[in-house]
Amino acid sequence: MKKLLIGGLSALCLFISNPMTGQEEDKVNYSKEELKFSKMDASPMDLALYRDKNDMAVARVIYSRPQKRNREIFGKLIPYGEIWRTGANEATELTLYQDMKVADATVKAGTYTLYTIPGEKEWTVILNNKTNTWGAYEYSAKEDKVRIKVPVRKAPNTIESLSMAFQESGKGADLLIGWDDSYVKVPFQSMK
Structure with missing residues (x-):
């Protein structure tokens, strides 16, 4: 003691x-x-943000950016006619901060997974209700909110990393999705 x-x-x-x-x-x-930090991801995460004229957030896309690295992308690395997470790692996420029209479909404000089915001449763009998924492994067509078809366009120059950006157009914006030698435009229109 x-x-x-x-x-x-x-x-x-x-x-x-x-x-x-x-x-x-x-x-x-x-x-x-x-101190141990992970290395930079080979397909780093990025986001595209669309703001209206009053600088209010309207839509946001969070996605991972795979690199071309001298590979043939569409039809080879990303097969035609198959569901794609539209990026790498986690499936791409789209958040709408207000109700929007996507092509002719009305979509309520909320968060969706953005899948695509690339083709040589057109892509099917899908907004799906199931979120927080890895890749396209958990994809279910039963959860689709919207499916639209958009034409494939020839890029004026090679796009080394998968890239997304909003470009103002009329009463809304087009979401540009481009990689390698092609891109598509997904039309979003404000309901206001």
């Missing part, structure tokens, strides 16, 4: 004589060599 009391008293004296703040503790316990 005497040893336990003396040992505990010694530890208390040591603690009182050398108090450390949280910052000092961080310096002591976490040196640069101990």
Whole structure:
């Protein structure tokens, strides 16, 4: 019992004589060599944001950007006629902050998964209700909210990384999706 009391008293004296703040503790316990961060993803995540004239967010797309790396993309890496997550890693996510028309379909504000079925001359663009999915493995046509077809366009130059951007048009914006030597435009129109 005497040893336990003396040992505990010694530890208390040591603690009182050398108090450390949280910052000092961080310096002591976490040196640069101990920090471990993951490497940059081969297909980094990015986003495209559409804002209206009042600078209010209208739509946002979050997607991963695979690289061309001298590969044949459409018809080879991304087969024609098959469902695609429209990016890499997690399936691409589209958030609408207000009700919108996508082509002729009315879509309520909310978050959807953006899938596509690439073809040589046209793509099928799909907004699906099931979100937070990896790839297209959990895709179910039963969850489709909207399916539209859009023509494939020839890009004026090679697009090295899958790229998405909103481009204003009329009462809304087109979502441009481009990679390699082609791109598509997905029309979004404000309901206001």
